[in-house]
Amino acid sequence: MSHSTPDTENPPGRPAAAERLRNLGTRLLSLAAIRSDRLVNERLARAGARKWHYAALATLEEFGPASQAELSRRTGIHRSDMVAVINELAERGLVARTPNPADRRQNVVSATPQGTEHLRELDAVLAEVEDEVLSPLTAPEREQLARLLAALVERPDRTM
Numbered sequence: 365m366s367h368s369t370p371d372t373e374n375p376p377g378r379p380a381a382a383e384r385l386r387n388l389g390t391r392l393l394s395l396a397a398i399r400s401d402r403l404v405n406e407r408l409a410r411a412g413a414r415k416w417h418y419a420a421l422a423t424l425e426e427f428g429p430a431s432q433a434e435l436s437r438r439t440g441i442h443r444s445d446m447v448a449v450i451n452e453l454a455e456r457g458l459v460a461r462t463p464n465p466a467d468r469r470q471n472v473v474s475a476t477p478q479g480t481e482h483l484r485e486l487d488a489v490l491a492e493v494e495d496e497v498l499s500p501l502t503a504p505e506r507e508q509l510a511r512l513l514a515a516l517v518e519r520p521d522r523t524m
Contacts, residue, residue, distance in 0.1 A: 396497075400497045403497060404490065404493050407490075407493050408490075411489050413486055416439070416441055417449060417452065417453060418486050419439040419440075420439060420441070420446070420449050420450065420453060420459070421458065421479055421483040421486070423438045423439050424459065425475055425480060429472045429473060431464065431470050431471065431473070432446050432447065432450055432471065433470075453479065456478075457476055457478050458475065458476055458482050459473050459479050460473070460474055461473055462474070
């Protein structure tokens with residue numbers, strides 16, 4: 365094992381990492397996720413949103429109006445957190461709550477036209493972040509990475 369690191373493996377200004385660290389997939393995945401998450405959070409904040417806002421709006425657009433409980437299940441956002449998310453979106457006029465005709469104790473949440481427009485803006489923000497994060501990869505490599513990550517996230521025995 366070599367103790368020196370070629371310049372091509374360490375960007376300028378970055379200290380050399382131990383080879384076992386440079387090649388540890390879980391570490392690399394974590395570092396990439398940390399960078400990606402930071403950029404997503406920063407850019408969404410500039411657009412006046414959070415990841416949960418995006419998740420709720422995208423889910424409403426794809427599946428249509430839903431109860432808060434159903435929206436919680438579809439997005440993976442805890443039910444108590446979903447209440448806050450819906451409150452924030454409703455205060456901004458991005459979603460509307462209406463009584464469920466089948467069960468008046470329950471509200472149905474739907475995206476407003478302003479919510480749909482805001483979702484389009486957030487789609488563009490996230491597309492820019494994705495392009496930035498994945499810029500070192502070719503289009504086929506990006507597709508392969510997406511397939512590999514989906515396999516990790518969607519595996520049946522996952523505990524995440």
